[in-house]
Amino acid sequence: MQDTDPIPAASRNRQIADWLRLEQAAGVGCRTARLLLNQFGSPQAIFNAGNAALAAHVSPAQARALCAPPPRETAALIEATLAWLAQPNHHVLTLHDAAYPPLLANIDDPPLLLYLKGRIELLRQPALGIIGSRNASEQGKTSARSFAHALANAGLTIVSGLALGIDAAAHEGALAGPGSTIAVVGTGLDRIYPARNEALARRIAVEGCIVSEYALGTPPIASNFPRRNRVISALSAGVLVVEAAAQSGSLITANLAAEQGREVFALPGSIHSSLSKGCHKLIRDGAQLVETADEILAALHMSPLVAAPAVAQSECLPEDTPLLAALGHGPVEFDALLARIGSTAAALNSELLMFELDGQIERLPGGQFQRIFR
Known part of the structure; x- marks a missing residue:
């Protein structure tokens, strides 16, 4: 019990x-x-x-x-x-329970019941939501993991929605160190959705906490997910949007966060990337542009409790080659890249493949390539 x-x-x-x-x-x-x-x-x-x-x-x-x-x-x-x-570590909180998270209780439409699996004490710890596109780029997922890891190490519980892409990366980053994470889902807790995140969900149920307002047996109904977003933002002191298209559901969460009086942060990206347009819109509308985890901690008036360890760099290939310099910070088409470095097509293809396998370059739709900064 x-x-x-x-x-x-x-x-x-x-x-x-x-x-x-x-x-x-x-x-x-x-x-x-x-x-x-x-x-x-x-x-x-x-x-x-x-x-x-x-x-x-x-x-x-x-x-x-x-x-x-x-x-x-x-x-x-x-x-x-x-x-x-x-069953062990299964909980149900009512709106009148003392353990019900106060930040959630104070919104306009708090759930009557919360179903929880895992570490219930995380609901009362300082938290930050990290959200973004399900169809995230490798750079976006790398950024989400890096920010989640650093912020979790600094004492924040990372809240996200267990979706593919940015959500999953944020949960993974938070669990990579001493910090932890909360997954807010849109189904009953006797179901795991999406199925591809089953292993991650089971890990969160042990090391973190999974939360739902939906009764057992509730299937993944599309209309439930926008409603669960208000719980993600309500449990958090602020929300960071890593990647989002112009019509992304992440913008709904960001708007809910603003309405609830939470801080809204957004990572900028290339003007040529469709996954940056939602973040750029949020920044134009008043979200804080951030480039480092320390900027978020400063905005939330927190000091890092534990310094995040440096991300290990590749031991296979250098990171200061003409190819990587020519890629810059945004997506580049193959022909443009070829003109920049003055190589042959065959040589460029070979070099691109090596760096892609090493995790330093991402191949994008439309024949574009983008450098991954780690």
Whole structure:
């Protein structure tokens, strides 16, 4: 059961069952449930209030749903949830629990319930969200890992969404040292999505924490992911956007962060890269342009607690060759690169392949190449 909760298991289970029944009541959304909780104090008091008292605050259909016994589907969900909760390091927090993260509780629409797997204490530690494109470049993923590693070493828990690309890289970077990470997901915690991140999710469940507001069994529904973004930003003191296209969902999270009074940071990129356009828009709209982790720590009034170790450089190939210098900082087409270094096409292809295999160059769509700075 929940180590942080002194309430006897049987009483705790009854509480969780009442909260689930309230959350699952037909026609009663989270906003209405919160209004009723403010009026009556607890789910049990709501159910005991009677039809007439409830009808003063909700529609007749909603009042009937709240007064009726839970339907078979809800009863089955309650039973499954209590069985899940009995497993080690599985937790369910209600909006009224003392362990519920205060930053999340203070937004306009906090979840009624939080399902957690892993280290629950991370919810109360200083945190930074790192988000970005699912279709990230290798440079973007390298930057996300580097920033997450340095910031986690400095005492920040890294929060992200377990998606492919930047999210996964941020989680990996945070776990590479003494720091840790929180993954906020858009499914029930009995599911792992995307499946390609299964190994990462299992590691986070042990070394970090996975969080969801969605009941067990909830599949990956598209509309759930924008809603989970508000939890990512709410748990964080600020949000860093590493790469984002002009219409990226990361911009939704950044806007939510700004509305919640959080700091918004963005990494600049090449003007020729579509994955930089979202970050550049955020910067134009007032996000802080950052180039180092120390700039984020300064903006959050934090000092590094542990210096991040230097990233090991390649021992195979030098990093000051004419080819790498000619690549500069942005994507370059093959013909333009050929003209810059005055080589033959065959020689250039061979050299590009060597540096690509060494992880110093990324091959982009459209016949372009980009240097990866580490």
